[in-house]
Amino acid sequence: MSLAVYSHPDMLGHDAGHAHPEQPARLTAVVDALRDGAPGLDWREAPLAAREDLARVHPDRYVEALLQAAPREGRVQLDPDTALSPGSLPAALRAAGAVIEAVRATGRGEHAVSFCAVRPPGHHAEPERAMGFCLFSSVAAAVRVAQAEGIAQRVAVVDFDVHHGNGTQAVFESDPDVLFLSIHQAPLYPGTGDPSETGVGNVVNATAPPNAPRELWRRLFETRLMPELDAFAPELILVSAGFDAHARDPLAQQQLEGEDFAWATRAILDVARARAGGRVVSSLEGGYDLQALGRSALAHVQALREG
Numbered sequence: 001m002s003l004a005v006y007s008h009p010d011m012l013g014h015d016a017g018h019a020h021p022e023q024p025a026r027l028t029a030v031v032d033a034l035r036d037g038a039p040g041l042d043w044r045e046a047p048l049a050a051r052e053d054l055a056r057v058h059p060d061r062y063v064e065a066l067l068q069a070a071p072r073e074g075r076v077q078l079d080p081d082t083a084l085s086p087g088s089l090p091a092a093l094r095a096a097g098a099v100i101e102a103v104r105a106t107g108r109g110e111h112a113v114s115f116c117a118v119r120p121p122g123h124h125a126e127p128e129r130a131m132g133f134c135l136f137s138s139v140a141a142a143v144r145v146a147q148a149e150g151i152a153q154r155v156a157v158v159d160f161d162v163h164h165g166n167g168t169q170a171v172f173e174s175d176p177d178v179l180f181l182s183i184h185q186a187p188l189y190p191g192t193g194d195p196s197e198t199g200v201g202n203v204v205n206a207t208a209p210p211n212a213p214r215e216l217w218r219r220l221f222e223t224r225l226m227p228e229l230d231a232f233a234p235e236l237i238l239v240s241a242g243f244d245a246h247a248r249d250p251l252a253q254q255q256l257e258g259e260d261f262a263w264a265t266r267a268i269l270d271v272a273r274a275r276a277g278g279r280v281v282s283s284l285e286g287g288y289d290l291q292a293l294g295r296s297a298l299a300h301v302q303a304l305r306e307g
């Protein structure tokens with residue numbers, strides 16, 4: 001079975017502002033790297049997320065307020081680094097729709113492993129608050145769809161973006177059926193994700209200091225995250241795949257290379273094969289150096305493909 005990849009050109013239409021790091025060229029860099037470096041992928045069109053699926057995470061008044069705020073021209077600033085342009089909601093709805101559809105297709109047995117090449121990212125969006133370049137909590141909504149439709153009850157989310165996934169944690173921190181595992185740099189935006197934040201025993205936060213050697217990041221991933229993932233025995237694993245822990249990334253100070261993301265991906269797949277019938281849905285989050293982002297996403301997808 002070839003690896004399914006969900007994307008859509010509408011996601012190029014979100015313009016967060018001049019010289020904003022979360023730029024349309026990010027998606028182009030990822031898509032080009034995958035088309036050139038991984039021929040034969042099963043490219044699929046990301047649908048728009050349905051309101052009732054978003055409502056599993058975001059109250060309808062929040063979605064309605066975003067739709068009302070969307071400008072016909074120019075930009076509306078939601079917080080110092082999160083803005084709406086005329087193309088933002090179609091983009092964000094496709095991003096969430098991609099992850100939701102990938103989960104549903106997993107449930108239908110169409111594929112075990114898939115990747116969503118999407119923007120804007122989602123893991124900072126809280127149920128009633130857009131922040132950190134994120135509008136909808138795409139991965140969280142997809143987890144809720146998996147549960148509601150009987151695709152999987154016990155679901156794990158592995159977030160290796162260099163920033164803490166505060167939005168995902170906010171959705172699940174009191175739900176023992178969902179395990180949230182995050183490795184991120186501290187101190188760094190958004191400032192949450194201390195290892196003392198453990199939810200109801202279902203949240204694991206591992207933190208690396210600025211300029212941590214790659215070996216430390218790997219050790220934390222291997223010793224803090226993977227044993228918890230295995231012990232939880234999830235029926236489905238979602239990955240918040242941010243590539244901003246790369247050494248070249250301008251928004252953080254980690255030292256990873258593309259091969260580290262491939263290594264982490266293989267570790268997740270090992271658990272998926274043992275526990276979850278090999279079922280993994282991965283979704284792009286951050287990554288702001290275009291060259292590093294393309295290479296890292298390709299390394300991740302090639303590792304996923306081996307699964």
Ligand SMILES: [Zn+2]
Nearest residue numbers: 161163244286
């Ligand atoms: Zn990030």
